[in-house]
Amino acid sequence: MKIEEFSLERIQSLYxxxxxxxxxxxxxxxxxxxxxxxxxxxxxxxxxELGYGWTNGAVELRQTISRLYQARDEDNVIVTNGSAExxxxxxxxxxxxxxxxxxxxxxxxxxxxxxxxxxVVVKEVVLREELDWTPDLEDLKKVITAKTKMITxxxxxxxxxxxxxxxxxxxxxxxxxxxxxxxHADEVYKGSELVGPETPxxxxxxxxxxxxxxxxxxxxxxxxxxGWLTGPKEDIYKAWQRKDYTSITTSxxxxxxxxxxxxxxxxxxxxxxxxRILKENLALLSGWVERNGNRFSFVPPKAGGMAFxxxxxxxxxxxxxxxxxxxxxxxxxxxxxxxxxxxxxxGIGAPADHLEVGLERLAEFVKTEIxx
Numbered sequence: 001m002k003i004e005e006f007s008l009e010r011i012q013s014l015y016x017x018x019x020x021x022x023x024x025x026x027x028x029x030x031x032x033x034x035x036x037x038x039x040x041x042x043x044x045x046x047x048x049e050l051g052y053g054w055t056n057g058a059v060e061l062r063q064t065i066s067r068l069y070q071a072r073d074e075d076n077v078i079v080t081n082g083s084a085e086x087x088x089x090x091x092x093x094x095x096x097x098x099x100x101x102x103x104x105x106x107x108x109x110x111x112x113x114x115x116x117x118x119x120v121v122v123k124e125v126v127l128r129e130e131l132d133w134t135p136d137l138e139d140l141k142k143v144i145t146a147k148t149k150m151i152t153x154x155x156x157x158x159x160x161x162x163x164x165x166x167x168x169x170x171x172x173x174x175x176x177x178x179x180x181x182x183x184h185a186d187e188v189y190k191g192s193e194l195v196g197p198e199t200p201x202x203x204x205x206x207x208x209x210x211x212x213x214x215x216x217x218x219x220x221x222x223x224x225x226x227g228w229l230t231g232p233k234e235d236i237y238k239a240w241q242r243k244d245y246t247s248i249t250t251s252x253x254x255x256x257x258x259x260x261x262x263x264x265x266x267x268x269x270x271x272x273x274x275x276r277i278l279k280e281n282l283a284l285l286s287g288w289v290e291r292n293g294n295r296f297s298f299v300p301p302k303a304g305g306m307a308f309x310x311x312x313x314x315x316x317x318x319x320x321x322x323x324x325x326x327x328x329x330x331x332x333x334x335x336x337x338x339x340x341x342x343x344x345x346x347g348i349g350a351p352a353d354h355l356e357v358g359l360e361r362l363a364e365f366v367k368t369e370i371x372x
Contacts, residue, residue, distance in 0.1 A: 001117050001118070002117060003113070003114075003117045004113050004116065004117065006109070006110065006113055007336070007337045008108070008109065008333060008337040008338075009110075011024070011321070011331075011333065011334075011337065012024055012025075012331075012333070015325055015331050016331055019325055019329045019330060019331045020329040020330070021328075021329060021330045021331070021354060021357060021358035021361065022331045022347075022350070023330060023331060023332050023346050023347050023350065023354075023355065023358045023359075024331045024332055024333045024345070024346075024347060025305065025306075025347040025349060025350065026158055026159070026189075026217065026304065026305045026306040026345070026347055026349070027216050027217040027218075027220060027222055027305045027347075027349050028192070028217070028218065028220040028273075028274040028277055028278065028305050028349035029220065029277060029349055029350055029351055030220050030221060030222055030223060031220050031221055031270070033045070033257070036221070036257070036260075036261065036270075037257070037260065041260060044256070045253065045256060045257070048252050048253060048256055049252070050252055050253070051252065052248070052249050053249050053250070053252055053255060054079075054249070055240070055243060055244060055248055055249045056078045056079065056240045056243065057077065057078060057079025057080075057228070057250060057255065058079070058255050058259070059074055060259060061079060061255050061258055061259050061262075062074035062075075062077040062078075062079060062228075064259060064262045064263070065077045065079070065228050065230065065262065066230070068201070068213075068262070069201055069203045069204055069211075069230055070203075070204045071204075072203065072230055075233045075236065075237075076230050076231065076232070076233055076236055077228055077229070077230050077236065078228060078229050078236050078239050078240050078243065079226070079227075079228050079250050079255065079258075080214075080226075080227045080228055080229065080243070080247075080250065081225045081226075081227070081247045081250050081251075082214055082216065082222075082225040082226065082227045083186065083188045083212045083213060083214035083216065083227035083228075084110060084227070085227060085243075085246065085247060086212045086213075086214065086227045086228060086229045087110050087111050087114070087186065087212055088110075088114060088246070089229060089239040089242050089243055089246070090111075090184060090210055090212065090229055090231075090239065091111055091114050091115050091118065091120075092118075092239075092242045093235055093238040093239045093241075093242055094149070094150060094182055094184075094210070094235060094238075095115055095118065095120045095149060095150060096118075096120070097118060097119030097120065098119065098120075098121070098147065099120050099121070099147060099148075099149040099150070100120070100121045100122075100123060100145060100147040100148040100149060101115050101120050101121070101122050101123070101148075101149065101150050101151075101152065102122075102123045102124075102125055102140065102143055102144070102148060102150070102151045102152070103122055103123070103124055103125070103152050104124075104125050104126075104127055104135055104151075104152070104153045104154070104157075105124045105125070105126055105127065105338065105339060106127060106133075106157075106158075106159055106160065106308070106338035106339065106340055107152075107153075107154045107157070107158065107338070108154055108158045108159075108186065109337070109338070111152055111184075111186075121147070123143045123148075125139050125140045125143060126139065127157065127160065127162065129299060132162055132299050132302075133157060133160035133161075133162035133299055133308070134162055134163075134164055134168060137168075137171055137172065137175060140172075140175060141175060144175075144179055144181075148179065148181060149181065149182060150181060150182040150183070150184055151172075151175075151176055151181055151182070151183050151184070152183075152184040152185070152186070153172070153183075153184070153185050153186070153202075154185075154186040154189075155169075155185050155186070155187060155189075155190075155199070155202070156187075156189040156190065156192065156193070156199070156301075156302065156303035156304045157189075157304070158186075158189065158304065158306065159306055159308045159333070159338055159345040160299065160301060160307075160308040161189075161300075161301020161302055161303055161304040161306060161307060161308070162299070162301070162302060163193065163199060163302040163303050166200065169199075169200065169202065169205060170205065173202070173205050173206045173209075176206060176208065177206060177208075180208075181208070182208050182209070182210060183202055183206055183208060183209045183210075184209070184210045184211070184212070185201070185202040185203075185209065185210075185211050185212070186211075186212045186213075187201060187202070187211050187212065187213045188212065188213055188214050188216060188217045188218065188227075189217050189218050189303055189304040189305070190213065190218060190303075191218040191219070191267075191271045191274070192217065192218035192271070192274050192275060192278060192303045192304050192305065193275070193302065193303045194275065194278060194279055194282060194301065194302055194303060195302060198271075199303070203230050203231070207232065208232065209231065210229060210230070210231035210232070210235060211229070211230050211231065212227065212228075212229060213227065213228060213230075214226060214227030214228060215227070215258055215261060215262075217304070217305060218271060218274055218304075218305075219261065219267075219270055219271070219274070220270060220273070220274055220349075221257070221258075221261060221270075224251075224253075224254040224257055224258060225250075225251070225254060226250060226251075226254045226255070226257075226258045274305075274349075277349060277352075278304075278305060278348055278349060280352055281348040281349065281350070281352055281355055282300065282301065282307070282348055284348075284352060284355060284356055284359075285298075285307055285346070285348055285355070285359070286300060288356075288359045288360075288363070289309070291363075292363050294312065295311060295312050295313070295363070295366055295367075295371075296309050296310065296311050296312070297309070297310050297312075298310060301348075305347055305348055305349035306345050306346065306347050306348060306349075307345070307346055307348055308335075308343055308344075308345055309343060309344055309345075309346055310342060310343050311342065311343070311344065311366070313366060313370045313371065315370055316334075316336070316341060317334035317335040317336045317341050317342060317343060317344055318334040318336045318337075320334065320344065320370075321333065321334040321344060323365075323369070324361075324362060324365060327365065327369070328361045328362070328365050329361075330358050330361055330362055330365075332344040332345065332346055332362075333345040333346075346359075
């Protein structure tokens with residue numbers, strides 16, 4: 001097995017904690033436990049015994065998660081250590097060497113890289129900027145073969161924040177159904193829609209869907225490392241078998257907090273906070289782009305904690321990002337990590353004053369150090 005370095009995660013893990021202005025995150029500024037929990041809940045937290053729990057997640061928590069979807073119960077759910085483990089287990093449970101996996105790109109490339117390391121043939125379908133970073137499904141149909149087993153989409157999209165219309169979601173489901181394919185959706189940004197109601201889950205649209213989600217990103221609780229898969233019961237059971245070989249179980253503390261956070265009233269409160277922060281910061285970013293229109297442009301995101309910005313200067317995106325880090329103590333993510341040079345990803349979930357200063361440093365750097 002040859003594993004390709006996950007460039008996105010390597011850049012963030014090396015540098016996000018050593019810069020003044022980390023604008024590389026794609027989630028919303030996180031809660032503290034004191035901010036999230038009531039005084040009574042904080043006291044209950046202190047009384048938790050730190051033992052092993054259910055290896056597939058506490059029954060009550062799985063029931064709570066299953067109620068986020070239609071016609072699902074606790075056996076359709078496995079609780080994982082973050083959505084990253086959920087993605088890992090999904091690949092290990094469904095795909096085999098020689099299978100073909102179709103990935104919409106740009107995308108968070110964890111599944112792309114892990115599947116390739118296992119001998120899965122990965123094919124790409126490009127999201128089109130001229131279609132607001134959504135796919136032309138004719139492109140998808142052209143790459144499906146008899147060996148295709150799964151389509152995977154990040155929805156809402158990382159890094160562009162794009163969303164499919166309900167009609168486009170139904171059309172994608174129809175393509176998958178016509179060919180008997182699994183449809184995997186990473187929905188970790190679901191609930192952070194900036195306009196309109198919360199997007200439906202693919203889990204409610206197609207019986208062969210497998211969905212990843214968790215408490216990071218839209219839910220602003222990444223430090224809990226609490227995620228899940230929901231899908232057909234036989235596939236979720238396979239994921240449970242494989243989890244026995246990985247992390248065994250999730251944290252008792254994280255499961256306690258998750259059970260609180262996922263109650264309808266608390267979940268709504270968390271998502272309302274996320275949307276408020278994101279809307280305010282998107283307005284800030286949009287104004288900045290408008291003032292620097294000869295240097296930067298973007299398709300405004302419709303959801304999620306980030307924007308994918310095009311820049312006009314003739315410099316490689318990785319080189320630009322490292323110079324910004326070294327010379328201005330700002331961290332962005334280069335478009336290179338998504339296979340798209342000429343762009344960078346900027347997080348819009350940070351505190352507004354943090355984002356504002358970072359963006360001004362970025363504009364000043366480009367003006368004085370690149371253009372001059």
